Amino acid sequence: MPSGARTSLLVSCALALAFGCNFGERGLVVSEIVSTNDNLWLDEWGQDEDYIELRNASDKTIRLGGYVIGDGSGKRAQLPDRTLEPGAVVMLVADGTPEQGAHHLPFKLSSLGDVLVLGDAHGFAVERVELPALGINEALMRFDRKDAPLVLCKRPSPNAPNGAKCAK
Ligand SMILES: [Ca+2]
Numbered sequence: 001m002p003s004g005a006r007t008s009l010l011v012s013c014a015l016a017l018a019f020g021c022n023f024g025e026r027g028l029v030v031s032e033i034v035s036t037n038d039n040l041w042l043d044e045w046g047q048d049e050d051y052i053e054l055r056n057a058s059d060k061t062i063r064l065g066g067y068v069i070g071d072g073s074g075k076r077a078q079l080p081d082r083t084l085e086p087g088a089v090v091m092l093v094a095d096g097t098p099e100q101g102a103h104h105l106p107f108k109l110s111s112l113g114d115v116l117v118l119g120d121a122h123g124f125a126v127e128r129v130e131l132p133a134l135g136i137n138e139a140l141m142r143f144d145r146k147d148a149p150l151v152l153c154k155r156p157s158p159n160a161p162n163g164a165k166c167a168k
């Protein structure tokens with residue numbers, strides 16, 4: 001794993017205080033995070049914001065509305081009230097501007113590193129990500145399996161499935 005020492009993924013119990021603990025089957029997973037977006041992907045307002053891509057890694061349709069996502073400062077938001085088909089991805093815009101729409105979060109991501117917690121409908125932590133410092137248009141991405149580690153990749157694929165490995 002390139003730069004693996006800088007990258008860590010924890011399905012956390014102890015640290016995700018507000019969300020509780022869950023070691024069950026994961027359906028919704030973090031698939032891609034970019035904390036310094038330079039015209040890589042634009043939101044519906046034409047703005048190149050930080051983003052978080054989630055993927056439905058299960059074989060069932062997922063209702064997103066029951067999930068919450070939060071950052072290291074304790075800010076959090078409920079995901080949009082919509083469904084996500086198996087294998088599909090959804091983009092969350094980490095622009096600190098929730099008034100721009102249901103997919104916009106009340107926080108941004110620090111390019112120097114940040115923490116992200118995804119919680120499920122029952123208030124349990126699905127995933128806790130310790131985001132390392134990322135360069136311009138560099139991503140933390142998950143390839144292949146839903147339980148694969150998040151790794152650094154310089155070829156993000158915003159709003160599209162990631163495939164089996166980081167593109168060269
Ligand atoms: Ca925006």
Ligand SMILES: [Ca+2]
Nearest residue numbers: 157158160161
């Ligand atoms: Ca992607």
